Amino acid sequence: MLDSKIPEGSLENKWRNYQIKAQLINPANKKKLNIIVVGSGLAGAGAAATLAELGYDVKCFCYQDSARRAHSVAAQGGINAAKNYQHDGDSVWRMFHDTLKGGDFRSREANVYRLAELSAPLIDHYVQQGVPFAREYGGVLVNRSFGGVQVQRTFYARGQTGQQLLLAAYSQLYKMKRAKKVEMFPRHELLDLVVIEGRAKGIIVRDLITGKLKRFAADAVVLATGGYSRVFRLSTLAIGCNGSAIWKAHKRGAYFAAPSFTQIHPTALPQTSEAQSKLTLMSESLRNDGRIWVPKKKGDDRKANTIPEGERDYYLERRYPSFGNLAPRDIASRAAKERIDAGYGVGRLKNAVYLDFKHAIERFGMETIKDRYGNLFKMYKKITGVDAYNEPMQISPAAHFSMGGLWVDYELMTTIPGLYAIGECNFSDHGANRLGANSLLQASIDGYFVLPNTINNYLAHALKEDHPTTEHPEFERVENEVKEHINKLLSVQGNKTVDHFHRELGKVMWQECAMSRNAEGLEKAIAQIKGIINAFWNEVNVTGGHKEMNTELEKALRLADFLEMGLLMCTDALEREESCGAHFREEFQTSEGEALRNDDTYSYVSAWEYNGGSFNLHKEDLTFENVQPTVRSYK
Amino acid sequence: MKVIFKIWRQENAASKGNFESYEVDGLTKDMSFLEALDHLNELLVSINKRVIAYEYDCREGICGQCGVFINGRAHGPHDHMTTCQLHMRSFEDGDTIVVEPWRASAFPIIKDLVVDRSALDNIIEKGGYISAKTGTAPEANAILVGKELADKAMDAAACIGCGACVATCKNSSASLFTAAKINHLNSLPQGKQEASKRVLEMTRQMELEGFGSCTFTGACEVECPEGISILNIAEMNARRTKAKWLG
Incomplete structure (x- = not known):
């Protein structure tokens, strides 16, 4: 039975009540406790720095060469907070409601309310x-709008908000390193979790420079390893982003929640070739002033600027007049896909739509638009060679955020006691669709404000137990399993590259488990992925050895996990016979092509337990005491 | 499109490196430079050879992890661009493209094109932060920051920490990197309390790490992907002098 540990009391008082009742640990005892934090993005760095400030001994791991490169760095548009600085009717309640509705009522009320409640102090903190x-x-601070919302509550630092927040978190991390309360392990990647007597007690990592496997023991392990949308291969994520840490934890007993809830972002740069490695995101903030359109005529080959106004279809404004170009991401992506599939796509491969700033430049002037989005226009030009001040951008949907992740309770603890998951790698606040500018928010809130207040509750017990050491036979056993896994990969010595298999997986996932899904396609995908797994383990070639820096081996280890994760994502998408948020099952839609939710049967969070080669479903029922789930309309 | 890559190969920090040439066919102008290297690595795997180690992560010019010398220039032929933003349309069919790692004594080579830039983290550790514990902040609008000042701080804060400024400098100076962080924090009211300590300790650490001195050639600002101005170094020096003499 899944216990979400929602505190007593009214929605407004739950977090306060929790804090009043939570256990405390005195400063002299905190320094006797060790915490491992895996990942150094906003969630990981925020948690590691704050836990160190509180007096714990912290070890922080990341695969990059520096904590400053974690993928939070790439978030562009902003971070939401219910400050109501714009005097436009915003409040904690409204932000809570927008986020719950944006997630299509597939998240917990208490978690979402806490997210909104803590958003205002977070802005104070970052300033x-x-x-x-x-x-x-x-x-005073400025705000702008983001999708799915009718107030202005997004704070930003040009188009580099994620970078600026991450650099702040990274600087605090290094402040605590200097204080000798944090030890940093860059270029180290988690390869397995060590669970002793049912509790998370350590990790096995690979030193990416020497290839050496190392053991680390701790009183608690915190995973802050980000999203897994690289399962689609082509995505907006960094190339190194992976799902391995959470997948290993899953295989050691942590339940995986809502794995199929992955967000496809509407405004990325379109794919131009098979060799492409990455789809660059163009911030959602551009939709504040940019208008999205396609030609009204199928296969119209004229240059964008020569197509007269009357022959343009501003399809978001047409279909969703009250939110227009700021419709939420899942809806904007599906609408783009609908136009592209119907033959109205633009660009060389007819796989894009226009994002046009002509009207905004006429209305506000070139200087204002440059001030708001200058660096994004510059980036667009560097990559495409096109000046978007003079002609519209071409954009296309791309795999982006994973709402799904390890199941966590209100304390952000997984189903393995002592193992926490924070930030994008958990399933906590976004339901079936995340609103723009809520990602930086959730990662930060989890890391700075929630986990440092909840982890004590567990560690207060750990104080009384023996502290784990790496001499424990379980460390030996898990390390040997890791060694075997690596040797098995290296010994296949087939004739195909890792990237070949990743492309194969990506194609299947994008075709069958992305913006729209159906039972037949998902069943086919499961069979296809099983075939790819089989081929991978028989035909892959990983050159070089394991006792050296070997980027090919790193890729292979990550892909081996993505392949299995793809199976679970399709299994989850198949099981959920309704459409909600980013999960759109073609069989379940209204006559107008909108998502058709089924609250009677599917108002739960799916939480999957690993069972050898298969998965067992557990359900956490969602109850709504404060908001009545309604049909989510942005019309 | 066909090019000849002449690439620095070096097994590890201790070994001696050398250039190796690879003729690579089947490229397109649309490919990014790193995708061309990906393609080369797949070819190497297909003939059972070790892949070339090079760095990247976000591939959109913001994480700062990528960075190699291309035909004698940091991040390739264009000003203000990262390696990952460079595309093959910048080269001609049949070109020879020479690829080397960052060369600076403070950036020892780890393998092939991968260098160790932890010296930059060490500089940040000595004061590239504001000592504010979580939970201690005043209301965000309580301290006003004018737009010009916020913009100026942001211009400096934009540094992605790639190390191109160091690599391109004939003295291997990290002055632009260090100045950017000092000016970002010292110009904001929140950073004022530790301003003197910050400038003295960070510049001291910069010297200890083995970076050279700045002689104002201006090479760094040309290669900086964020276009951070060399005027930042003059400002840092002024701040340092003031801190030394006036505290």
């Missing part, structure tokens, strides 16, 4: 850390 948020001439 104090020196984040140069955009300001008015008078010196």
